[in-house]
Amino acid sequence: MSAVLPDWEFKSQDGIERYEYSPDPRLRMIFLTRRGGVSRGDYESLNLSFDVGDKTYHVEENYTRVRQALQLPAILTVKQTHSDTVLPIAYERTPPELLEGDACFTDCTGLGLGLKVADCLPVYIYASDMRCVGIAHCGWRGTAARLAEKTARLMSRRFSVPLPDLRFSLGPCICPNCYLVGDDVRDRFDDDFPAAHKFFSPVTTAKGNTRYGLDIRAANRWLLREMGLVEVRSLGLCTRETTSLFYSVRRGKTTGRNLAVIALRSAPPA
Numbered sequence: 001m002s003a004v005l006p007d008w009e010f011k012s013q014d015g016i017e018r019y020e021y022s023p024d025p026r027l028r029m030i031f032l033t034r035r036g037g038v039s040r041g042d043y044e045s046l047n048l049s050f051d052v053g054d055k056t057y058h059v060e061e062n063y064t065r066v067r068q069a070l071q072l073p074a075i076l077t078v079k080q081t082h083s084d085t086v087l088p089i090a091y092e093r094t095p096p097e098l099l100e101g102d103a104c105f106t107d108c109t110g111l112g113l114g115l116k117v118a119d120c121l122p123v124y125i126y127a128s129d130m131r132c133v134g135i136a137h138c139g140w141r142g143t144a145a146r147l148a149e150k151t152a153r154l155m156s157r158r159f160s161v162p163l164p165d166l167r168f169s170l171g172p173c174i175c176p177n178c179y180l181v182g183d184d185v186r187d188r189f190d191d192d193f194p195a196a197h198k199f200f201s202p203v204t205t206a207k208g209n210t211r212y213g214l215d216i217r218a219a220n221r222w223l224l225r226e227m228g229l230v231e232v233r234s235l236g237l238c239t240r241e242t243t244s245l246f247y248s249v250r251r252g253k254t255t256g257r258n259l260a261v262i263a264l265r266s267a268p269p270a
């Protein structure tokens with residue numbers, strides 16, 4: 001057996017560029033870049049959110065291209081509200097517009113669970129025997145609410161997977177140098193997040209105010225490792241700094257959303 005771990009690969013198909021990681025042939029974890037779509041202006045070009053002011057027919061065309069390039073006919077997204085709601089997805093025909101939440105999980109094969117992000121951290125979770133997959137939307141609110149932990153616990157319970165048999169990977173997100181927050185955000189962590197101080201680095205601004213660089217990646221990593229989950233490769237890129245590949249709400253208020261996808265692969269035809 002090779003000792004070399006597989007890593008996230010940069011792939012391009014019909015102009016659609018993405019990072020993809022498949023530590024097992026039955027599993028796909030994907031992070032789409034902003035390249036290869038038809039959206040214009042601030043949304044250029046592969047915006048995958050209908051809720052940010054972009055033209056609907058552009059977003060629809062982007063989804064068509066993505067499904068084709070990924071050869072993944074069904075990608076389910078839900079209305080994200082920075083909540084701590086976790087949705088079990090039992091079958092692909094669930095009308096997505098009726099679902100509100102910020103994490104979901106499934107044991108359906110051939111169904112991509114999609115999460116729209118621009119600076120927030122997508123946390124990919126799966127069972128080591130590929131019994132189920134899940135994904136969680138962790139900005140500061142989701143992180144403070146321990147959404148990744150909640151998702152993992154629900155997956156563990158629903159599918160009888162011991163927590164140490166769950167794996168996780170972290171996608172691109174805003175880095176602590178780019179993500180300065182105030183006391184209001186810090187205070188929200190103090191009640192439920194005993195190790196919070198580790199993830200806030202004080203910075204004095206030019207005006208003499210104290211702000212904090214928040215490391216949402218480190219916070220979620222700490223949370224999941226405390227529970228016994230095992231981290232596989234993560235993709236440590238900063239969305240705000242990597243202008244050509246990613247949308248960032250901290251770079252510009254009017255912007256698109258990248259899509260993070262996790263999917264169990266359908267069995268190949270016999």
Ligand SMILES: [Zn+2]
Nearest residue numbers: 175178238241
């Ligand atoms: Zn950064």
